[in-house]
Amino acid sequence: xxxxxxxxxxxxxxxxxxxxxxxxxxxxxxxxxxxxxxxxxxxxxxxxxxxxxxxxxxxxxxxxxxxxxxxxxxxxxxxxxxxxxxxxxxxxxxxxxxxxxxxxxxxxxxxxxxxxxxxxxxxxxxxxxxxxxxxxxxxxxxxxxxxxxxxxxxxxxxxxxxxxxxx
Numbered sequence: 207x208x209x210x211x212x213x214x215x216x217x218x219x220x221x222x223x224x225x226x227x228x229x230x231x232x233x234x235x236x237x238x239x240x241x242x243x244x245x246x247x248x249x250x251x252x253x254x255x256x257x258x259x260x261x262x263x264x265x266x267x268x269x270x271x272x273x274x275x276x277x278x279x280x281x282x283x284x285x286x287x288x289x290x291x292x293x294x295x296x297x298x299x300x301x302x303x304x305x306x307x308x309x310x311x312x313x314x315x316x317x318x319x320x321x322x323x324x325x326x327x328x329x330x331x332x333x334x335x336x337x338x339x340x341x342x343x344x345x346x347x348x349x350x351x352x353x354x355x356x357x358x359x360x361x362x363x364x365x366x367x368x369x370x371x372x373x
Contacts, residue, residue: 207239208230208241211223211228212226213236234248237253244258265337268365269335272347272360272361272364275360276331280346281328282357286353320353327350330342330344339372340369344366
């Protein structure tokens with residue numbers, strides 16, 4: 207294996223190149239298979255035939271799309287929770303007149319659930335966009351399923367398919 211940044215041969219698979227200090231696959235100037243000079247747009251090394259395009263940028267659209275879908279679903283969940291809270295506040299006065307205070311507690315619970323699901327969906331989706339903490343990104347996409355199911359299902363699928371891109 208050769209460093210993509212400086213072209214020096216590396217023993218094993220180190221985290222950093224001892225010659226230049228960069229991550230071995232961070233650059234785009236040298237082939238990781240033979241160390242021959244390459245350009246950033248080179249897909250296959252002309253010297254040894256190794257594929258180098260994947261080493262340049264391994265990011266796909268899947269985690270980004272999952273993050274966007276999850277954020278939209280989370281915002282909808284938070285808006286739904288706020289609407290329930292406002293309607294509960296208006297209806298709470300009416301319920302008090304009819305002496306039904308137990309329903310007020312149910313309204314508070316019904317308000318908290320979509321708010322919490324929406325917040326977790328947004329936080330997890332932000333981690334999906336950053337491609338960090340796959341478990342939290344998956345939890346966020348699962349919570350987005352309960353906010354808006356038709357956005358949550360693809361978000362879950364895309365986070366699972368993009369698992370290899372997370373740190």
